[in-house]
Each structure stands twice: as structure tokens, then as C-alpha cells.
Amino acid sequence: MLVLGIESSCDETGVALYSRTHGLLAHRLHTQMAMHAEYGGVVPELASRDHIRRLVPLTRACLADAGKSHADIDAVAYTQGPGLGGALLAGASYANALAFALGKPVIPVHHLEGHLLSPLLSADPPPFPFVALLVSGGHTQFMAVRGIGDYTLLGESVDDAAGEAFDKTAKLLGLPYPGGAKLAELAESGRPGAFDFPRPMLHSHDLQMSFSGLKTAVLTAVEKVRAEYGGSVPEQTRNDICRAFEDAVTDVLAAKARKALADTGWRTLVVAGGVGANRKLRRRLSEITVRAAAKGRLKTPPEAVRTYFPPLEYCTDNGAMIALAGAMHPERAQPAQGFDVKPRWPLAEIVSQAV
Numbered sequence: 001m002l003v004l005g006i007e008s009s010c011d012e013t014g015v016a017l018y019s020r021t022h023g024l025l026a027h028r029l030h031t032q033m034a035m036h037a038e039y040g041g042v043v044p045e046l047a048s049r050d051h052i053r054r055l056v057p058l059t060r061a062c063l064a065d066a067g068k069s070h071a072d073i074d075a076v077a078y079t080q081g082p083g084l085g086g087a088l089l090a091g092a093s094y095a096n097a098l099a100f101a102l103g104k105p106v107i108p109v110h111h112l113e114g115h116l117l118s119p120l121l122s123a124d125p126p127p128f129p130f131v132a133l134l135v136s137g138g139h140t141q142f143m144a145v146r147g148i149g150d151y152t153l154l155g156e157s158v159d160d161a162a163g164e165a166f167d168k169t170a171k172l173l174g175l176p177y178p179g180g181a182k183l184a185e186l187a188e189s190g191r192p193g194a195f196d197f198p199r200p201m202l203h204s205h206d207l208q209m210s211f212s213g214l215k216t217a218v219l220t221a222v223e224k225v226r227a228e229y230g231g232s233v234p235e236q237t238r239n240d241i242c243r244a245f246e247d248a249v250t251d252v253l254a255a256k257a258r259k260a261l262a263d264t265g266w267r268t269l270v271v272a273g274g275v276g277a278n279r280k281l282r283r284r285l286s287e288i289t290v291r292a293a294a295k296g297r298l299k300t301p302p303e304a305v306r307t308y309f310p311p312l313e314y315c316t317d318n319g320a321m322i323a324l325a326g327a328m329h330p331e332r333a334q335p336a337q338g339f340d341v342k343p344r345w346p347l348a349e350i351v352s353q354a355v
């Protein structure tokens with residue numbers, strides 16, 4: 001079964017071909033980052049129009065890369081949500097029109113399920129069951145993944161997503177959009193301990209998280225520095241703030257990941273989503289060890305955890321994870337006759353149960 005995958009939920013147009021027998025055959029991506037940069041954020045109308053321009057040439061290029069033709073496609077998977085309404089409509093209408101013309105079914109995909117399964121695209125895929133940390137610009141969630149389609153939400157951010165906090169903090173430090181990766185780069189030159197930001201909900205005894213207060217703490221620190229230096233923030237101080245911010249976020253994520261592993265008793269952690277590209281976070285999550293619950297008065301020894309990261313190109317939005325998620329759900333194939341998109345689509349609607 002050969003599945004064409006279409007991703008268009010935000011500012012990346014992704015197209016890929018995934019075969020259930022041969023794996024990923026080809027994938028192409030166009031990022032609109034440069035186009036939105038001059039506005040300091042994604043402009044939804046521009047995003048939709050650009051998706052429309054890119055979808056046909058990207059599909060043709062993908063088919064050529066794989067040595068396939070339109071006639072070889074068995075189903076068209078597309079991101080049905082969540083995301084920007086217009087951007088989703090561009091991909092959904094293209095996917096449905098193409099499938100209708102080919103006389104093939106469509107498979108609507110939840111964007112986050114794509115992220116969740118993206119580690120399966122790596123050469124060394126994780127075994128089930130595993131704890132997944134979905135950490136992107138829109139979401140920060142821990143999920144228990146027992147198998148394809150068998151997900152339980154363990155906990156999530158109650159306000160800003162971690163990536164959103166990275167981007168908003170970068171913006172208030174005057175970094176160009178999208179600031180998350182740039183902030184992380186500057187943090188590498190920051191001095192440890194120069195600033196100390198709060199670790200919200202670190203001790204909340206559950207897997208809920210909160211990142212919006214952190215951004216406010218950074219704002220207060222920046223205002224203080226500005227007042228001290230006549231309106232500007234010296235380069236080293238800015239880097240120190242970046243470092244302290246990144247340390248706070250990664251501390252919270254690592255502590256909650258350890259708790260999720262302790263609670264489930266599993267020793268496999270999978271990290272997916274754009275913030276999964278963050279090097280400090282990767283380091284912290286790779287070093288996690290967990291003690292099983294103490295037996296009587298005896299302390300159990302720390303157990304190693306194996307942490308999996310999807311290859312960097314599959315961490316951020318891409319078509320490969322949508323083609324893969326579609327191929328894993330042949331039972332969801334449906335005729336391409338009328339369609340809708342779901343800009344707001346809680347993952348809970350496709351998970352087995354919410355905790």
C-alpha cells in the first residue's frame with residue numbers, strides 16, 4: 001500500500017510517499033519561514049496561499065524522487081487538524097481532489113498523531129510501549145503509547161506550550177522570528193546561574209506543566225536590565241537570560257519525564273515535536289534514570305531509560321509523519337466525497353482514554 005501524505009497545518013508544506021512494505025520512499029518540504037519572518041509571526045492568509053502554490057510541484061517532485069507516478073498511489077493521507085483553518089483547507093482540498101480524480105480513498109490524520117509516530121521513521125524505531133513527550137509550538141504533552149492508535153494522555157501544559165514560550169521569550173529579547181532555535185543557540189554562550197527563573201509546577205505531583213509565568217519572569221528580568229543599562233541589554237546578559245530560560249524549561253521537562261516513566265513503570269521515552277530539536281533538552285532527557293518504587297525500606301537501584309528522538313528532519317512539521325500515520329491506519333480510509341477540517345481537534349478525541 002503506497003500512501004501519499006500531505007501536511008499543511010501551519011507554515012510548512014510537506015509531501016511524502018510511504019509504503020507499508022518498503023517504508024518512506026521520498027519526502028519533500030517547503031518552509032515558509034522566510035516569508036513570515038518580516039511580519040514577526042505566521043500570517044495565516046499568506047500561509048494558505050503559499051500552500052496552494054507549493055502542493056502540486058512538491059507532489060510531482062516527490063513522485064519523481066521515488067520513481068513513481070500518480071497511478072501508483074493507493075491512498076492520500078492529509079492533516080485534518082489541528083492547525084490554521086485556511087492552511088488546513090488548502091491541504092485537505094488538494095488531497096481530496098487528487099484522491100477523487102485517482103479514484104482512491106483519503107485518510108484524515110491528526111497532526112499530533114503524526115508527531116507521536118514520527119520516531120517510527122528512524123532506522124532504529126522504539127519498541128512499544130513507551131512514554132511520548134510531544135513538545136512543539138502548540139503542544140506540550142506526555143502520552144502513554146501502548147501501540148498504534150492506543151494512546152493515553154498523562155498530562156500537559158495548562159497554558160503556553162514549551163515551543164510557544166521559547167518563541168515568545170525570544171521575541172521579547174528582540175530575536176528574529178521564529179526565535180526558539182535562535183534562543184537555544186545563544187543559550188550555549190550563557191553563563192550558568194547568572195539568572196534564576198522559576199520552575200512552574202515542578203512539584204505539582206502530577207504531569208501538568210505551566211510555562212506562561214516563566215515568560216513573565218524573563219520580561220521582569222529584561223526590564224530590570226534595560227533600566228540598568230539605559231534601555232539596552234548587553235549581549236552577554238542576553239545570552240545569560242537565554243541560558244537561564246532554557247535551563248528552567250529543560251529542568252521541568254526532564255523532571256516530569258522522569259515522573260511519567262516512574263508512574264508507568266516503562267523505561268522507553270520518545271521525544272517528538274519541534275522543541276525536540278533542542279540540544280540541551282536532548283542531553284537532559286538522554287541522561288534520565290528512574291528508581292522503581294521502593295520495596296519496603298529497601299531503596300531500589302536507578303534503572304536506565306532509553307530515550308529515542310526522531311531524526312531532526314522529522315522533529316518539526318513534515319509530510320513523512322502524515323504519510324506514515326495514514327499508512328498505519330488503513331481502516332480509516334474513506335471515499336473522497338466532501339470533507340472538513342478541524343482547526344481545533346483535541347488529541348483526546350482519538351486517544352483510548354484520558355487520565
Ligand code: KG4
Pocket residue numbers: 010135136137138139162163164166167178179180181184273274275276277278279315316317
Ligand atoms: O513541531 P513544530 O515544527 O510545529 C508545531 O508547533 O506543530 O515545532 C515548532 C516549535 C517552535 O516553537 C520552535 O521555536 C521550536 O519548535 N523549536 C525549538 C528549537 N527548534 C525549534 N525550540 C527550542 N530549541 C530549538 N532548537
Ligand code: ZN
Pocket residue numbers: 111115136273274316317
Ligand atoms: Zn507540529
